[in-house]
Amino acid sequence: MLPVIALIGRPNVGKSTLFNRLTRTRDALVADYPGLTRDRQYGTGKLGDKPYLVVDTGGLVGGEQGLEGLMAEQVWVAVSEADAVLLLLDARDGINLSDEQIAHRLRRSGKPIYVVLNKVDGVDGAPVIADAFALGLGEPFSISAAHGRGVNALMNQVLAALPEIEAAESDVSIEAKGVRIAVVGRPNVGKSTLINRMLGEQRVLAFDQPGTTRDSIYIPFERDGREYTLIDTAGVRRRSRISDAIEKFSVVKTLQAISDAHVAILVLDAHSGEVSEQDATLAGHIVESGTAVVVAINKWDGLDDEQRQWFRDQLDRRLPFLEFAERHFVSALHGSGVGDLFDAVQRAYQASTIKMSTSELTRMLEHAVHEHHPPLVRGRRIKLRYAHQGGQNPPVIVIHGNQTSRLPPSYKRYLSNYFRNVLKLVGTPVRLEFKTGENPYQGRRNQLTPRQQRRRKRMLRHVKK
Incomplete structure (x- = not known):
């Protein structure tokens, strides 16, 4: 396996910026906004002379509860998987209590830790460097992730300490493989819960709060000898209700994921009692993008026969243009019907890649x-x-x-x-x-015979001038 380098730290210290720098991509959302990253985001490192994987994580603040507590669990899972950990600090804000708490727990992890002072441009870093030494994790590295200053020197030091890997293992990457499946829908319909159920582990954050997922997370995995890549996406609301710039970027990433996917699983909420206008709009975008689609009606358990029939009628009335798509009634929370989605995805993928003479x-x-x-x-x-x-x-x-x-x-x-x-x-x-086909006579005037010309002259004599 490739060595894994985890990026952790407080919110808004530049972890996602460094992730994009190391992977030479723009996969991670970046904005001057704390707490933007929530799920683990993996990528293939392309900066340095050794192959490796890098994982971006959410920000730690200490004493997390609720959604922040789930985010913290994701961070420490990434630390447990990592071969090296980069603790990012903000040179402009200095060292605070949260940094000390993170450093204390990292010391107990037994992992190689590298203290990284980010955002050193235009800042007198001497006082912060002195405070960073007090964390007891060794000499800090000064970098600017946004401009690349000091990043190469940092990675040379980190990669030199990582164990050598076999040549065959160096070809392993985190790139999307197999059938790419985008799970899309409105906020809070159960997309992340469905992905965790399909994977059989708590891979992405699932919380009873709209807008939990902000980025598009690509998750390669294998099932029954077949390779897949699941894409967890942010919920898409009506444009008139989107005022947050971060949410606008999340929607753009979702639409890009739909275009990038082979098959989209459109998740609808049966408990809402209706197929909304936004559901129909999102379904229309999937069809326009040409992506194959499977409709998953989630939260089907607990509904009586009358409510189920009402929702079926809603599907026929609001989504008539999706009559070609298979419908599956599932419960992501309890797992009923989820296994059938893989067969439906395979059928849709085979239909979309059919060869015809x-x-x-x-x-x-x-x-x-x-x-x-x-x-x-x-x-x-x-x-x-x-x-x-x-x-x-x-x-x-x-x-x-x-x-x-x-x-x-x-x-x-x-x-x-x-x-x-x-x-x-x-x-x-x-x-x-x-x-x-082109008309061979288009633009060519018909040549009149001498007889036709004489008849034309006789006719013109009778025309009133």
Whole structure:
């Protein structure tokens, strides 16, 4: 296994900034806002001459309770997994009681600890360095994570002390593998609880408070010999209710995760009693992005038959454009029905990556046109000649003909549904692209024969001037 380096410290000391610097990514949200990071975020270190993994953690303040207590548990899990720990301090704020409490617990962990003074630009660091020595964790390193000052020297020292690894193990990384599954939905519908249930461990924070998850967390794992990457995302609310800049960035990360995923699990809250407008909007965005989708109706336990039938009717009425997606009624808290989601994800993924021959698609197109002809346009019939595959995930079918730009949306939907039904595709939208051949006579004037010219002159004599 690759060595793991954990970044811990108080809120807003620059852990996520250093994480992005070490991984050369922008995976971790960064803002001048304390407590932004909550879940463990893993990445592959790319700064230094040795391969390693780096983990970003939430801020510790001491005496945590409730949500902060769950965050603290995640931090100490990361410390227990780490081969080296970087304790980040803020050179501008100096050392306080929280730093001393964190250092005291780290000393008992037995892990190699490196004290890192961040944000040293434009600051007289001598007094803070003297206070950092008092923590009893060795000589501190002065860096600026935002500008890269001192980071290379720090990592050279840290990596030199890590054990050597086999060449085969150096190829291991934390990059997304296998089928990427984004779990999306409104706040507090149970996305993180569902992910923990699918993983079989408390990997991400699950708390009875909207907005617990702020970043998109990529979690690779293996099940039944197949590789997956689960993506926990922040809840998406209506735009009019979003006033916090951090939440806006979280929504952007969620939408990026949907586009990056092979399959999206849309989580709905059955206890809410309705499919909201925001649920429908989010479902529409998934379809527009071309991502395959599975609908998971969570908190299904505890509802009586009348409430369940009411919610089914809501699904049919508010999400008719998701009729191709499988519906699963689950309880993330108790685990009922969660195991079936993996089979549904596999079916949706296989449908979205299907390979289709040109001859097969052309025959289907001929049958579809025979059953329901395209409409007349200016007295002329639109002709659709042949079709071929233009892409995967989602399946793209390219149809060639004449006047295809004048096909009405209703006929395009008919063709899309026809292909999906004949190919027995579940869980994935089908995109159609239409191409019209060029008219070889376009822009060329018809040359009149001598007889036609004489007739034209006779006709013009009778035209009133």
